[in-house]
Amino acid sequence: MSAPPAPAAAGPGTGEPLLRVTGAVKRFSGLTALAGADLTLAAGEVLGLIGPNGSGKTTLVNCVSGALRIDEGEIRLRGRDVTRASRARRARSGIARTFQNLKLFGDLTVRENVLVGRNASPRGPSGGPSRDGGAAPAETPKDDVEGLLRDLRLEHVAREIVSTLSYGTQRRVEIARALAGNPRVLLLDEPAAGLNDGETAELKDLIHLIRTERGCGVLVIDHDMNLVLGISDRVQVLDEGTVIFEGEPREAFEQPRVVAAYLGAQ
């Protein structure tokens, strides 16, 4: 990977994790999607966030990225309170994400998509630059982008239009774009969705590389338990917007409460 590892220390304070969410509550009309959820993530750590359908995983990621605001609670990044910060400010502070459903610029090339991320555009496809919009200002350090394309095995398709590529390749483009802004926190929302076994194995290696060589804290949501339990240092299980287990991946499904939550959701 091309970028230097982020420092192991999370923030200005001592003992402060890279990311800390405390008591997050999020309501949608009458429905409480998050009911006081906590979360911590350290630099260089992979945290798996699992739980049955509708348990609040994506909502929590949306609240961390700034796509949604929490109604109660606090979010701190490297010790700084970002609870009320805009999505743009959070992106500039080092929070990047990928989406359950790919949100790429389908009519741009792979390189152009990654350059959009390098420019830390927090606007996303709907508000992003058009083909003529100049995705890459002159000061963009292209070496970083070339390094990313190489590391994510996208070099050979760098000039291809994204919509013409396989789904697995598009997933890698999305991760490359998220990494192009040199984030400290990478939120991966169902990165293995739609991937075949070979592509999922590659994704595992990629997440390992992101953590070890870039020093990012990586939060992964996925329904593929082999993937999540296999790559995570720690997992948190959500049920009805509350964390019901936090600890070693291999211990998660030894907890009757976790098993019951999954069975209850069937």
Ligand SMILES: Nc1ncnc2c1ncn2[C@@H]1O[C@H](COP(=O)(O)OP(=O)(O)OP(=O)(O)O)[C@@H](O)[C@H]1O
């Ligand atoms: N924008 C919204 N408006 C209303 N309700 C919502 C909204 N987003 C999520 N919800 C509800 O909040 C709850 C949590 O949803 P969320 O998508 O966060 O769960 P999840 O754990 O990510 O589920 P899945 O594994 O199925 O993706 C669900 O009951 C969902 O229907």
